[in-house]
């Protein structure tokens with residue numbers, strides 16, 4: 001049986017607004033198609049024994065400034081191995097606090113600079129006024145599988161991210177990379193970094209399948225097409241949510 005291997009980093013520290021649910025969704029959608037899924041948890045101190053490049057998907061959720069500060073040194077100690085996995089094509093899904101830590105640095109709401117892995121050029125700075133945060137529902141538009149797709153989520157971040165060369169999507173409702181931004185997240189072929197919690201993949205099944213499709217195709221060395229699943233309920237929820245947040249002509253906020 002084909003098996004997809006996931007490394008879920010710091011699940012005990014980075015798990016805001018259902019972020020761990022994203023990996024449940026991946027496992028469920030694989031199971032429904034007859035694939036297996038191994039989910040390994042990485043916690044502080046596991047760097048030595050972890051073979052990052054052996055995973056199909058590396059995942060980090062979001063967290064408060066405090067947790068980001070606590071784990072930063074450990075994450076940095078794994079930089080070369082994570083970079084090797086990324087260069088090798090492992091898919092990286094990074095949510096909010098995880099997104100910030102892949103960039104140059106995150107200057108948090110206490111003015112403390114937390115070094116990022118520096119895999120990408122962007123950097124993030126939070127206001128020292130802890131009330132200045134982007135909070136609420138968000139809808140962005142992105143290209144998934146060659147088609148435009150509306151991605152629904154929830155954002156809550158004080159960090160404002162700048163210098164993003166290739167954003168994940170265009171903001172239709174909410175803030176995105178910073179207050180009133182037109183763009184959200186960061187994207188490359190095997191990377192999606194986003195502020196969208198929610199959990200992201202429960203609300204956006206096409207995105208979940210895009211990631212699964214990428215991983216299975218990379219393993220197989222050829223394009224793998226996925227059997228369609230019954231997403232009737234998910235689609236109804238999306239309709240309600242999109243109807244609530246967007247008018248007939250898309251609006252920002």
Ligand code: GLN
Nearest residue numbers: 062063065096097158159
């Ligand atoms: N602590 C970071 C911020 O406030 C990330 C928050 C999050 O992951 N939701 O910007």
